[in-house]
Amino acid sequence: MARPRIVIIGAGFAGFHVARGLSRSARGSADIVLINPTDYLLYVPLLPEVMAGLLEPRRIAVALARALPHVRLVPGDVQSIDLDRRRLLCLGPEGTTATVEYDRLVITPGSVNRLLPIPGVGMYAHGLRGLAEAMFLRDHITLQLELAANTADAEERRARCTFVVVGAGYTGTEVAAHGQLFTDALAEALPRLRERPRWMLLDTADRVLPELDPRLSRTAARVLARRGVDVRMRTSVAEAEAEGVRLTDDSYVPTRSLIWCVGVRPDPLVEDLGLRTEQGRLVVDEYLTVPGHPELFACGDAAAVPDLTRPGHYTPMTAQHAVRQGRVAAHNVAASYGVGRRKAYRHHDLGFLVDLGGWDAAANPLGVPLSGLPAAVVTRGYHLLSLPGNRARVAADWVLDALLPAPAVRLGLVPPQAADLQMNCEPVAAEGRHAVTGTPPVPAGFVPAPDDDPHSH
Numbered sequence: 001m002a003r004p005r006i007v008i009i010g011a012g013f014a015g016f017h018v019a020r021g022l023s024r025s026a027r028g029s030a031d032i033v034l035i036n037p038t039d040y041l042l043y044v045p046l047l048p049e050v051m052a053g054l055l056e057p058r059r060i061a062v063a064l065a066r067a068l069p070h071v072r073l074v075p076g077d078v079q080s081i082d083l084d085r086r087r088l089l090c091l092g093p094e095g096t097t098a099t100v101e102y103d104r105l106v107i108t109p110g111s112v113n114r115l116l117p118i119p120g121v122g123m124y125a126h127g128l129r130g131l132a133e134a135m136f137l138r139d140h141i142t143l144q145l146e147l148a149a150n151t152a153d154a155e156e157r158r159a160r161c162t163f164v165v166v167g168a169g170y171t172g173t174e175v176a177a178h179g180q181l182f183t184d185a186l187a188e189a190l191p192r193l194r195e196r197p198r199w200m201l202l203d204t205a206d207r208v209l210p211e212l213d214p215r216l217s218r219t220a221a222r223v224l225a226r227r228g229v230d231v232r233m234r235t236s237v238a239e240a241e242a243e244g245v246r247l248t249d250d251s252y253v254p255t256r257s258l259i260w261c262v263g264v265r266p267d268p269l270v271e272d273l274g275l276r277t278e279q280g281r282l283v284v285d286e287y288l289t290v291p292g293h294p295e296l297f298a299c300g301d302a303a304a305v306p307d308l309t310r311p312g313h314y315t316p317m318t319a320q321h322a323v324r325q326g327r328v329a330a331h332n333v334a335a336s337y338g339v340g341r342r343k344a345y346r347h348h349d350l351g352f353l354v355d356l357g358g359w360d361a362a363a364n365p366l367g368v369p370l371s372g373l374p375a376a377v378v379t380r381g382y383h384l385l386s387l388p389g390n391r392a393r394v395a396a397d398w399v400l401d402a403l404l405p406a407p408a409v410r411l412g413l414v415p416p417q418a419a420d421l422q423m424n425c426e427p428v429a430a431e432g433r434h435a436v437t438g439t440p441p442v443p444a445g446f447v448p449a450p451d452d453d454p455h456s457h
Helices: 012-026 044-051 132-147 154-160 170-188 214-227 319-336 372-386 391-403
Strands: 005-009 032-038 040-042 061-063 070-075 077-080 086-093 097-101 104-107 112-113 163-166 198-203 230-233 237-240 244-247 252-254 257-260 264-266 279-283 294-300 353-355 361-363
Touching: 005 012, 012 032, 012 319, 044 132, 044 353, 044 372, 070 132, 097 104, 104 319, 132 154, 132 170, 132 257, 154 163, 154 252, 163 170, 163 252, 170 198, 170 214, 170 257, 170 353, 214 230, 252 264, 353 372, 361 372, 372 391
Parallel strands: 005 032, 005 104, 032 070, 104 294, 163 198, 163 257, 198 230
Antiparallel strands: 040 061, 077 086, 086 097, 112 264, 237 244, 244 252, 353 361
C-alpha cells in the first residue's frame, strides 16, 4: 500500500509542531506535506522587539527547510478544499495553482488581524502581525521623529511625536512599553527634536492585560506609568483621520501614528469549510478531530478545542496552547493510521509572561508572581527555550543591545501597502475569498510531486 499523505495547512506554532512531531514519529511511514505562504516559522511573541530595533527581523524567522528536513514544503495559500474528494487547491507565490491530495488533513491556518467597523481605522491604522508590519513600523516611527525634529510648527511636532496604541492585551502593552524606550533613545540622537515622544495606550477594559492575573496587570501598569505612557482605560478610538484620532470620550488626539493591537480572529478559511464553528473557530473534539470527519484534524487559533480542565469552555488562543496542541495532534494523526494510540488534549497553564523591555517584565511561572529583573530573566529564558532555531543569534542581539546603542536608521525596505492593516486582516484569494467547492479545478499541465519522495518541492 502507498504511504498515507498527511497535509498540514499553515506553519504557525500549531502547524510547525504538528509537522515536527510527525516527522519524528512517522518518518518513512508517511508523506508529510506542509503548505505555507512563507518558508519560515515566525516567532510572533518577539515582534515588538523587532519593531523597537532590539532584534533583527531574521532572528525570529526560523527556516522551515532546516528545522523540518523530512517534510515536503509547498509555498502558497490554500484557496479551496474539496472535503469529499480529499484534495485542495493551492495558489503559489507566482500565481500558479496546483491541487494537493490528502489522506489526513491538519487545519492550522492561524489567525488574522481583527478589524472593527470604526471609520478610518482600516485606512490609517497599522497592525503588528508579521515581519513586514514590524519593519514598517520601525521605519515609520523613526521617520516621524526625524520629521518632527525638522519642523518649526510646534503642533505638527507634537503630533508626530505622539503614538497611539489601541488594545492593552499582550501585544499592545508590549508595543507601548517597548515603543516608549525606543523613541526615548531615538530622541537622544536628535538634539533638534526638543520634545519627548509620547505614547498612549487605549482599551475599553478596566485594566491593562485584562485577561491575565491582576498582579501581572498591576506590574505592567506601574512600569508603563514610570515610563510616562499615557494609559487610558474604558476608552477607544471612535474615528481615525490622517492627522489624528477622535476618542470615545470625545477628545481629539493629533497624531500620525495609530497602531492597532485590538486582537485577532481565526483565519476566514475556517468559516468557509461549512462545518460547525464557535466564534469563527472550527469545533473539534478532545482528540483534535473534526466530528464526522475522522480524516480532519485542527488545532491552534483556528480550532475551538474543548478545555478539559474547565468543562464547558474552549482553550484560549495562545501560543502556549498552540504548541502543545500541535504535539498532541501529531501524535493522534500518527495513531489514526496505526502508529501508537491517540490521547486527549489536556493542559494546565504554566503561567504567563509579558516582556516590557529593558530590565522589566511581568511573569507568573507556575503561579509565582515575578516582576523586574527576575521576571525579565525568566521571560527571556522562556523565549530562548521556545525558539526552535536562531537561539544563539537572538541571545547575541540581546547582549549587544545591553552594551551598545542600537543604530537608528530607516532601511526603507517595506512599502506602506505591504503593512496595510485592511489588507492584512483577511487573506484574499485570486478570485475573492477562500472557498470550499464541490470539485476544485485541476490546472492544466500540473504534475503532482511523487508520493514516495518526501523531499520534493
